Structure formats: structure tokens, C-alpha cells
Amino acid sequence: MATKVYIENLSTHVGENITLQGWLYNARSSGKIKFLLLRDGTGVCQGVIVKAVVGEEMFNRCDQLTQESSFKMSGTVRAEQRAPGGYEMDVTNIEIISVAKEYPITPKEHGVEFLADRRHLWLRSSRQHAIMRVRHEIIRSIREFFDGRGFTLLDAPIFTPAACEGTSTLFETEYFDLGKAFLTQSGQLYGEAGAMSLGKVYVFGPTFRAEKSKTRRHLTEFWMVEPEVAFNDLNDNMDLAEEFLEHIVTSVLKNRMPELKVLERNIKFLENVKRPLPRVTYDEAVEILHSKGLPFEWGNDLGGTDETVISEQFDRPVMVHRYPAAIKAFYMKRDPNNDKLALAVDVLAPEGYGEIIGGSQREDDYDTLLARLKEHNLPQEAFDWYLDLRRFGSVPHAGFGLGIERTVSWICGLDHVRETIPFPRMIYRLTP
Amino acid sequence: MATKVYIENLSTHVGENITLQGWLYNARSSGKIKFLLLRDGTGVCQGVIVKAVVGEEMFNRCDQLTQESSFKMSGTVRAEQRAPGGYEMDVTNIEIISVAKEYPITPKEHGVEFLADRRHLWLRSSRQHAIMRVRHEIIRSIREFFDGRGFTLLDAPIFTPAACEGTSTLFETEYFDLGKAFLTQSGQLYGEAGAMSLGKVYVFGPTFRAEKSKTRRHLTEFWMVEPEVAFNDLNDNMDLAEEFLEHIVTSVLKNRMPELKVLERNIKFLENVKRPLPRVTYDEAVEILHSKGLPFEWGNDLGGTDETVISEQFDRPVMVHRYPAAIKAFYMKRDPNNDKLALAVDVLAPEGYGEIIGGSQREDDYDTLLARLKEHNLPQEAFDWYLDLRRFGSVPHAGFGLGIERTVSWICGLDHVRETIPFPRMIYRLTP
Numbered sequence: 004m005a006t007k008v009y010i011e012n013l014s015t016h017v018g019e020n021i022t023l024q025g026w027l028y029n030a031r032s033s034g035k036i037k038f039l040l041l042r043d044g045t046g047v048c049q050g051v052i053v054k055a056v057v058g059e060e061m062f063n064r065c066d067q068l069t070q071e072s073s074f075k076m077s078g079t080v081r082a083e084q085r086a087p088g089g090y091e092m093d094v095t096n097i098e099i100i101s102v103a104k105e106y107p108i109t110p111k112e113h114g115v116e117f118l119a120d121r122r123h124l125w126l127r128s129s130r131q132h133a134i135m136r137v138r139h140e141i142i143r144s145i146r147e148f149f150d151g152r153g154f155t156l157l158d159a160p161i162f163t164p165a166a167c168e169g170t171s172t173l174f175e176t177e178y179f180d181l182g183k184a185f186l187t188q189s190g191q192l193y194g195e196a197g198a199m200s201l202g203k204v205y206v207f208g209p210t211f212r213a214e215k216s217k218t219r220r221h222l223t224e225f226w227m228v229e230p231e232v233a234f235n236d237l238n239d240n241m242d243l244a245e246e247f248l249e250h251i252v253t254s255v256l257k258n259r260m261p262e263l264k265v266l267e268r269n270i271k272f273l274e275n276v277k278r279p280l281p282r283v284t285y286d287e288a289v290e291i292l293h294s295k296g297l298p299f300e301w302g303n304d305l306g307g308t309d310e311t312v313i314s315e316q317f318d319r320p321v322m323v324h325r326y327p328a329a330i331k332a333f334y335m336k337r338d339p340n341n342d343k344l345a346l347a348v349d350v351l352a353p354e355g356y357g358e359i360i361g362g363s364q365r366e367d368d369y370d371t372l373l374a375r376l377k378e379h380n381l382p383q384e385a386f387d388w389y390l391d392l393r394r395f396g397s398v399p400h401a402g403f404g405l406g407i408e409r410t411v412s413w414i415c416g417l418d419h420v421r422e423t424i425p426f427p428r429m430i431y432r433l434t435p
Numbered sequence: 436m437a438t439k440v441y442i443e444n445l446s447t448h449v450g451e452n453i454t455l456q457g458w459l460y461n462a463r464s465s466g467k468i469k470f471l472l473l474r475d476g477t478g479v480c481q482g483v484i485v486k487a488v489v490g491e492e493m494f495n496r497c498d499q500l501t502q503e504s505s506f507k508m509s510g511t512v513r514a515e516q517r518a519p520g521g522y523e524m525d526v527t528n529i530e531i532i533s534v535a536k537e538y539p540i541t542p543k544e545h546g547v548e549f550l551a552d553r554r555h556l557w558l559r560s561s562r563q564h565a566i567m568r569v570r571h572e573i574i575r576s577i578r579e580f581f582d583g584r585g586f587t588l589l590d591a592p593i594f595t596p597a598a599c600e601g602t603s604t605l606f607e608t609e610y611f612d613l614g615k616a617f618l619t620q621s622g623q624l625y626g627e628a629g630a631m632s633l634g635k636v637y638v639f640g641p642t643f644r645a646e647k648s649k650t651r652r653h654l655t656e657f658w659m660v661e662p663e664v665a666f667n668d669l670n671d672n673m674d675l676a677e678e679f680l681e682h683i684v685t686s687v688l689k690n691r692m693p694e695l696k697v698l699e700r701n702i703k704f705l706e707n708v709k710r711p712l713p714r715v716t717y718d719e720a721v722e723i724l725h726s727k728g729l730p731f732e733w734g735n736d737l738g739g740t741d742e743t744v745i746s747e748q749f750d751r752p753v754m755v756h757r758y759p760a761a762i763k764a765f766y767m768k769r770d771p772n773n774d775k776l777a778l779a780v781d782v783l784a785p786e787g788y789g790e791i792i793g794g795s796q797r798e799d800d801y802d803t804l805l806a807r808l809k810e811h812n813l814p815q816e817a818f819d820w821y822l823d824l825r826r827f828g829s830v831p832h833a834g835f836g837l838g839i840e841r842t843v844s845w846i847c848g849l850d851h852v853r854e855t856i857p858f859p860r861m862i863y864r865l866t867p
């Protein structure tokens with residue numbers, strides 16, 4: 004039999020007799036010629052079947068191929084600019100593997116719940132392919148960024164004995180004779196232990212929030228990458244974050260342009276993601292809101308609309324830093340110049356995509372951290388190991404977390420995070 | 436201030452005046468000279484402090500530095516073959532950041548529970564550094580392998596509505612109004628959906644087993660990578676597995692030799708991990724056991740001792756294939772030449788490290804798969820989406836799973852998997 008080839012490699016097989024294996028994406032017929040569009044997961048290729056070439060029996064056999072039927076198609080590859088993907092096959096043989104039953108997803112419009120119920124099939128569409136490949140490239144480029152800069156991967160535990168940020172939004176499970184275990188909301192505290200050990204680390208794994216939020220930005224299960232660096236202060240943290248975002252977006256633009264085209268993504272905003280990113284203080288952000296006539300009160304957290312209005316003032320992601328300490332987590336270090344402010348930074352994506360990064364310099368003083376735990380009514384015993392990081396050679400350190408799904412949503416230009424992950428989990432969806 | 440440098444980059448700063456930041460790993464004094472061993476997470480460097488150079492005040496100040504105290508050390512870098520890491524610093528300035536309280540982990544022997552309770556500090560030791568860096572390299576090389584071969588990453592869900600392999604060893608959590616969600620034991624079924632969509636995929640994430648196994652090979656939370664390839668049969672699957680293992684081990688030998696030295700790893704067995712790996716059928720494996728006088732009964736699963744005896748016959752990992760179908764999962768395809776056998780393959784690591792890979796060709800016939808579900812008393816409704824993969828363009832496909840922690844354990848030559856992951860979770864351990 005002819006060599007089996009993936010469609011993504013067709014360019015190196017022009018003029019050769021090869022075999023493609025895949026599924027019927029589309030078909031049309033024009034008298035004595037049939038056109039079969041085969042997809043194999045790496046691309047699509049049009050096969051041209053001429054009755055006079057393959058004979059009547061094989062020509063008619065093609066009519067059995069319903070949408071998503073699996074088959075092999077052999078013939079000679081030809082460059083053809085007008086064809087999707089740029090190549091066509093002059094088919095000499097068709098071998099049917101499995102005829103698909105009537106496929107539920109058709110070119111007509113389907114409701115999103117109908118598609119979500121069939122996510123395992125919906126993933127076969129070119130749009131979902133494009134999103135999954137952009138997601139893959141984002142994750143690949145993230146690891147490349149840290150691996151290339153001397154960071155060590157530190158897989159934080161999923162089962163945790165205590166909550167990082169309050170207990171109201173935790174999933175819990177019975178854990179043998181040890182009582183309850185909670186599913187992690189963030190690997191940061193463990194990342195801090197890692198940074199004191201390995202200097203520069205990144206945590207990368209799924210995180211969980213049992214929030215009853217039914218918005219286009221919320222999943223109950225989402226992936227997060229969290230770098231943590233010993234001896235970094237807030238400015239170093241912002242430097243790292245902007246270099247990081249530039250690297251991700253540059254990688255996607257370099258390696259996934261065909262996918263961005265499928266998604267009809269306007270890449271103008273992506274091409275702007277170059278250092279330096281604008282940096283505004285929370286105070287300046289409040290001034291922006293007031294100048295736009297919004298009745299925002301100092302001390303509140305930024306809402307979705309506030310974030311959109313602020314980000315609209317800039318042509319690329321904007322970093323907002325030095326938030327009121329009262330609305331930020333206990334572990335954030337206070338600004339030495341103003342004890343009411345935390346050395347925190349959020350990065351807001353353009354085009355209304357909101358916060359994609361949240362980070363801070365961490366409190367590194369033992370007594371201050373202990374006082375914060377008490378202020379937040381957190382049990383000292385559960386955090387005793389975390390306090391150890393301040394007992395034994397404490398150093399300034401900082402880090403941030405980037406949410407993968409929100410980043411995919413922004414870079415792909417999606418309306419809802421449910422398309423950013425293969426099998427999304429939301430408060431009303433646990434299947435398939 | 437002098438340029439801040441990481442120890443791993445010292446080779447490019449010889450003769451320069453630089454600053455190192457880190458923690459005191461060790462110190463000794465000889466009259467008018469002190470030697471401070473600073474670790475910064477990327478390596479260790481010895482600073483030489485001469486009283487006549489730095490003056491009495493600074494010389495004496497060094498005495499405050501207890502083990503794991505944090506400090507900055509500035510001076511000129513010098514190549515010194517006898518020094519750990521190959522470089523030394525002639526120190527001109529010491530800046531103390533934080534004096535550590537009495538450090539609980541000392542050079543003397545500690546019990547493993549004592550160390551495990553202080554895992555956040557234990558991670559600072561050179562041995563744990565080495566393991567974490569080998570772990571990182573294993574994971575990096577795994578992703579490099581698949582990314583470089585056209586696979587798409589497919590993150591399978593952690594929350595699942597049903598069990599992949601029985602329900603007795605599942606962690607469960609309340610999931611809003613949808614009842615219970617179970618933590619995934621394997622992303623394979625979702626990987627199969629991905630392979631039908633994207634051709635070649637790999638799932639890579641944490642998996643969970645609530646097994647009450649208190650052995651040196653069991654964690655309740657462990658990471659697994661699971662490639663799945665459309666149109667692959669069992670032989671293709673074994674070809675992929677052996678190429679994959681060769682790539683991982685070659686990468687570690689190439690990039691982490693200093694760490695293997697720290698671990699005093701005998702690398703003879705690692706250097707042997709070259710294709711082709713030996714392949715024996717289950718039947719042949721049973722013959723080996725009988726020839727060694729073991730009273731093994733055909734049809735049983737291989738136990739730890741059996742695996743060790745079989746692997747001792749080979750100088751590299753061995754693939755055992757075609758197991759009795761009765762002891763394997765419902766989704767495995769039967770051998771067309773013998774319906775009692777499943778087209779399964781396990782890869783056994785040498786030196787008694789046991790199974791590190793388990794895989795199979797999958798059942799691709801709708802009616803057969805449906806019958807298997809019934810035989811295993813699995814609810815058809817929960818697997819209806821999985822059956823869809825056979826309704827709509829079913830193709831032969833195969834895949835396998837590699838357990839990260841067992842692989843780290845084997846490559847590092849460890850006695851117990853608890854050291855293979857930053858914060859291990861076992862039936863009797865959920866902290867820190």
C-alpha cells in the first residue's frame with residue numbers, strides 16, 4: 004500500500020502516490036466527478052474522484068460515505084492553490100472503514116446547549132480545532148518561556164488541607180481517616196515554598212472554584228500557571244509579566260496564524276502586545292473612571308465594566324498596580340509608602356476581556372504575616388508551614404497567576420470561556 | 436550595586452564583580468578566613484571572606500548567618516576546579532537579609548516522617564533539588580516529544596460524571612445541583628474523543644485514586660500523560676511507546692547528568708534504554724515465571740514480584756503484550772487471533788520498578804463495545820457519548836498512559852514515590 008501521510012505534511016509529498024486516513028468532512032458531486040473533503044485532524048484535503056479513472060463500482064461506492072464516515076483515500080498529491088490547504092489528491096482508490104450514522108451536527112445553526120451536549124463531536128469542527136490548537140500553542144509557549152529562563156516546574160498538590168483564599172468556594176472530598184481535603188484554588192503558597200528552594204519556579208495545573216457564577220468568564224475547573232521568584236519585587240514582577248505576555252502572543256502569531264484566520268480574529272490588538280505595557284496605579288485607574296463619568300468609589304474592587312472602560316484607554320494590555328489592601332489577599336505585601344495599598348498588580352486584557360493576570364509581591368516579614376492571618380481570621384496552625392518560609396531565611400519575593408482559559412478566550416476573540424477547554428465544567432454542566 | 440547573577444550562569448561572569456543572592460547552605464571558618472556556601476536554587480557557590488579584605492566588622496557579622504539565613508554576597512568570580520560547581524567568589528561585601536531561626540533539618544539522619552512533615556523545607560536539600568530537576572526534565576521532554584510529532588495537547592476534565600475503571604477507588608465531591616462529581620482516574624476516554632477529532636493527541640494532568648494502598652509505589656494524586664492516536668494498532672502503539680521512553684531517558688542523560696550524580700544513580704540501565712525494546716507476550720512472560728520456579732497461574736495479573744522477575748531477564752524496559760482479556764479494562768480490543776486475549780501492552784521498568792506504562796488498542800466496534808459495557812455492568816447511558824465515537828466514523832486507535840511519579844522514581848533510582856513530587860499525597864498524608 005502507498006505511504007500513509009498526515010495532511011499537514013502534504014507539501015513534502017507532491018507528485019507522490021500516498022494514502023490519507025480520516026473522516027469525511029464534506030462531499031459534492033458533479034456528474035462524473037466527485038469531490039471528497041477528508042479531514043485527518045491535522046488538516047483537510049480534497050480528493051478528486053473521476054468515474055473514468057476509478058471505475059463505476061468504486062465511484063458509486065463513495066455515495067455510502069456520510070458525513071464523518073471514516074475512510075482511506077489513495078492517489079497522487081498535486082499542489083492546487085484554490086483548494087483548502089493548498090493541495091489536492093487525484094484519487095485512485097477509496098477504502099471505506101466505517102459508515103457513520105446520521106451525524107447530529109450539520110452546517111445549519113445549532114443552539115449552544117445542543118452543541119455542548121455533543122462536545123465530543125463538536126470538537127471535530129474546524130473552529131474548535133483552531134481553538135484547541137491555539138490553546139496548545141499558548142501552553143507550549145508558556146512552558147518554553149519558563150523552561151528557557153531557568154525556572155523549575157513545581158507541581159503543587161491538588162488536595163489541600165486548607166484554603167488559600169477563604170473557604171466558601173471550595174470543592175471538598177472525604178480523605179480516608181484524615182477528614183476533608185479541599186481541591187486547590189491556587190498553587191501559589193506551595194510555589195512560594197518552591198521559590199525559597201529553587202529560586203525560580205512555576206506551578207502549572209488545574210484549579211477549582213465552586214463559585215456560583217454563571218458568567219461567560221467562569222469555569223469551575225480551569226488551568227492556571229503561577230510563576231514565583233525569590234528576590235523579585237513588584238517592579239520585577241511586572242517586568243516578568245509583560246515579557247511573558249509578549250512571548251505568548253508573539254508565539255501564537257508566529258505559529259498559529261492559520262487558526263486565527265479560521266477564527267476570523269482581528270489580530271490588530273494582538274500585534275500591539277509589545278513591551279513596555281502601560282502601568283497605572285489603582286488611584287490613576289479610579290481617575291480614569293471618574294473622567295469617564297463613572298460613579299466609582301475609591302476602595303472598591305474593579306468590576307467588569309470598570310475593567311473594560313480602563314482597558315479601552317490603551318492599545319494593549321494594561322497593568323493596574325497598588326490596589327487597596329483591604330480588597331486583596333492576606334499574603335500581599337503592603338506598599339512601604341502607603342500602608343493602605345497592597346503591592347498587587349492585575350493585568351487587564353484589551354477589548355473587554357478583563358483580568359488575565361493577578362499577582363503581587365508577598366509579605367515576607369514573619370510578624371506582619373502572622374498579624375494578617377489573624378486579621379483575616381485564618382487558622383495559624385494551618386499556615387504554620389507557610390510561616391516557616393518567613394522563619395527560615397525569608398527574602399522578598401513575588402509572583403502572579405495567569406488563567407489559561409481567559410487567555411485563550413482573549414487571544415482567540417471568543418464570546419465565552421466554554422469553548423476554550425476541551426470539556427468545560429460549569430455550575431450547570433458536568434458532561435460529557 | 437554589582438550585577439545580580441544566578442549561580443548557574445557564573446561561567447559567563449568570571450573575573451567580574453557581581454552579587455549573588457541566596458541562602459546559607461554551609462559555613463566553615465579557619466582563623467582569618469571564612470568560607471560561606473551560598474545556594475540560590477540554581478546551584479551553590481563558595482564565598483571566601485578574608486578578614487584583612489573585608490575588615491573586622493563585616494568578618495564578624497558573618498557569624499550571625501545561621502543555616503538557611505538569607506544574604507547577598509558580592510565580589511569577584513574565580514574559576515576554581517576544587518569548588519562545588521567549579522567557581523568561587525572573593526567576597527568584598529556581605530549583606531544579611533534575614534537571620535534564620537534554628538533550622539530543623541540538620542546534616543544528621545532524620546526519620547522520613549520528620550522530613551515529610553517539613554516537606555516545604557526538605558525541598559531545599561541538594562538531593563530534593565536533583566529529583567525536582569529530573570522530574571522537570573522528564574515532563575519537559577515528554578511535551579517536547581509530542582509537540583514535535585504533531586500531537587495536540589488535550590486537557591481532559593478532572594471532574595467526571597462516571598468512572599473509567601470501576602467506582603470503588605474514586606474521590607467524589609458534591610457538584611451544585613448536579614449530584615456528585617468524581618475526580619478523574621484517567622483522561623483516556625476523553626483522549627479517544629480527541630483523537631477522533633485531532634488525529635493525535637495527548638492528555639497530561641493529575642489523576643486520582645482513592646486506593647487504600649500503602650506501598651512505595653502508590654500516591655492518591657499522581658500525574659499521567661496519555662497519548663492517543665487514530666489509526667494506530669497495538670504494534671504502532673508499542674513503536675510509539677519505545678520511541679517515547681528512549682526520548683525521555685536520552686533527554687535526562689543529556690541535560691541532567693549533574694543531578695543523576697547527586698543522586699548517585701547507576702546510569703548503566705538508563706544508557707541501555709534504546710530501541711528496540713524487547714517484546715514478550717503474556718504467555719511468554721508466564722513461561723519465564725515458570726522457568727524460574729514461580730507457581731504462577733495463567734490468567735492472573737502480574738504481581739510486583741512477577742514483574743521484577745520478568746524484568747530481570749532483560750537489560751532494558753520490557754513490553755509485555757496480549758494479556759488475558761478478563762483482567763483488563765472493558766475498552767480494550769480483543770486479539771482477532773484469540774478472543775481470550777486483549778490487545779494490551781504494559782511496559783515494565785528494569786530493576787524492579789514495575790509497570791510504568793499501560794496501554795492498548797481500543798475496541799472500535801459499536802456492538803462489541805456495547806456488549807463489553809454490559810458484561811462489566813457499566814451503565815450504558817453514562818457511556819453513550821463514548822459509544823458515539825463508534826457510531827460516527829469509528830477507526831482503529833490505540834494509546835497508553837505513563838505514570839510520571841513511577842518514571843521519576845525509576846530514572847532517579849528512588850526507594851519510594853513520595854520523593855518524586857513536590858508535595859506527595861498518600862492515604863495517611865495530606866500536609867503540608
